[in-house]
Amino acid sequence: SLLLGPILGLYCRAYGGYPLDYVWTAGPPWFILWLLNFTMIYAVIAQFAAPVKMNMPHPVILLLFGAFLSAAFYGAAVGVPQKWQFLGNVVGWAYVIGLYIPFFTAGIVAGRNDWMKSVEEMETWCVWMLRTIVVGFWILMFLEAGSGIIPIPGVNIDAGVLENLLPPIYAVPMTLTLIQFFHQYFNGTPPSKIAKNAGAAAYTVYIIHPLIYNVWIIAFIAILKAAGVSIWWSQEQMFLYLTIDPATGAPSLLPGSYIWAGFLWTFFLTQLTVWPLAHYMRQLPVLNKIL
Numbered sequence: 001s002l003l004l005g006p007i008l009g010l011y012c013r014a015y016g017g018y019p020l021d022y023v024w025t026a027g028p029p030w031f032i033l034w035l036l037n038f039t040m041i042y043a044v045i046a047q048f049a050a051p052v053k054m055n056m057p058h059p060v061i062l063l064l065f066g067a068f069l070s071a072a073f074y075g076a077a078v079g080v081p082q083k084w085q086f087l088g089n090v091v092g093w094a095y096v097i098g099l100y101i102p103f104f105t106a107g108i109v110a111g112r113n114d115w116m117k118s119v120e121e122m123e124t125w126c127v128w129m130l131r132t133i134v135v136g137f138w139i140l141m142f143l144e145a146g147s148g149i150i151p152i153p154g155v156n157i158d159a160g161v162l163e164n165l166l167p168p169i170y171a172v173p174m175t176l177t178l179i180q181f182f183h184q185y186f187n188g189t190p191p192s193k194i195a196k197n198a199g200a201a202a203y204t205v206y207i208i209h210p211l212i213y214n215v216w217i218i219a220f221i222a223i224l225k226a227a228g229v230s231i232w233w234s235q236e237q238m239f240l241y242l243t244i245d246p247a248t249g250a251p252s253l254l255p256g257s258y259i260w261a262g263f264l265w266t267f268f269l270t271q272l273t274v275w276p277l278a279h280y281m282r283q284l285p286v287l288n289k290i291l
Contacts, residue, residue: 004029008211015218016233016241026089028207034090038104056115059126059176063133066172070165073098077164098168103175119176120183130177137170197279204278204291212277213270220262229258 005025013020026033057065077094085092110116122130144162186195221241225231232251234240242251253259282291 004208004211008214012214012218015221018233026091027210030089030091034088034096034100035104038100042104042108051112052109054109054113056110056113056118059122059130059173062172062176063169066169069098069102069168069172073168074164094164095167099171102168103171116179119179122176122180127177127180130173130180133173134170134177137166137174141166141170198275201275201278201282204281205274207291208278208281209270209274212274213266216266216269216273217262219269220265224254224258229254 005027006022008027009023009025010020073094076097077092080093085094087093090096140162186192190196191199221231230244232242232244234242234251243254244250245252254262278291281287
């Protein structure tokens with residue numbers, strides 16, 4: 001929060017030609033700080049609250065619970081004034097109310113009642129139902145994000161409604177699917193070297209990933225400039241960059257093919273670099289004690 005966030009801001013400001021300024025930002029560690037808050041609250045409640053004994057509900061019931069959480073999420077997203085959404089360095093109180101508190105609570109109940117066994121033993125039809133739902137959500141989110149930048153014929157998605165409803169109802173099947181998928185294909189005994197190292201590096205990846213993908217975004221912009229593409233930086237919206245339409249001389253979006261190329265470039269190169277970097281960062285003195 002005190003180092004990585006401001007460093008990220010400084011090098012992005014420098015590249016975009018904005019005035020250099022130290023700006024404190026919580027960055028990814030905000031979530032770690034709030035997990036500590038949740039843990040301390042739980043530690044107090046656990047002193048006098050009776051343990052909850054509960055078998056894992058059927059995945060279909062959990063999907064319905066996800067729909068209920070989506071309603072709560074939507075209510076918080078539209079009902080909590082925007083100026084209060086980031087109170088306490090939270091990245092959206094809608095997420096806290098509709099996702100983080102319910103999932104933290106469910107994690108406690110699941111851990112105490114061995115729900116993991118139920119996830120591992122899900123019936124085949126249920127596993128594939130969840131996988132199909134998750135892939136369907138991926139397609140929906142891809143179309144929503146893509147159509148917001150590059151018009152896709154026949155696709156007209158209300159991004160505001162989708163973004164205020166989707167997170168919880170997607171998070172439930174996604175969580176169950178990933179746990180089951182990794183149990184089936186990656187969590188061998190003993191685990192493979194890659195799976196073991198990736199699991200250990202995941203926490204570091206979470207902390208440093210904004211630094212890495214911004215480096216590759218800047219590299220992509222540099223390639224565009226070298227290829228003769230004009231880049232225009234907005235002074236009203238920091239870090240928004242466009243190109244110049246040669247016909248009108250006005251700022252305009254980059255061609256769709258450039259945007260897709262930038263997406264693929266950033267995604268794959270970030271994955272190829274952030275994981276090894278996180279692995280080796282964990283070997284450094286001091287960092288090997290905390291990461």
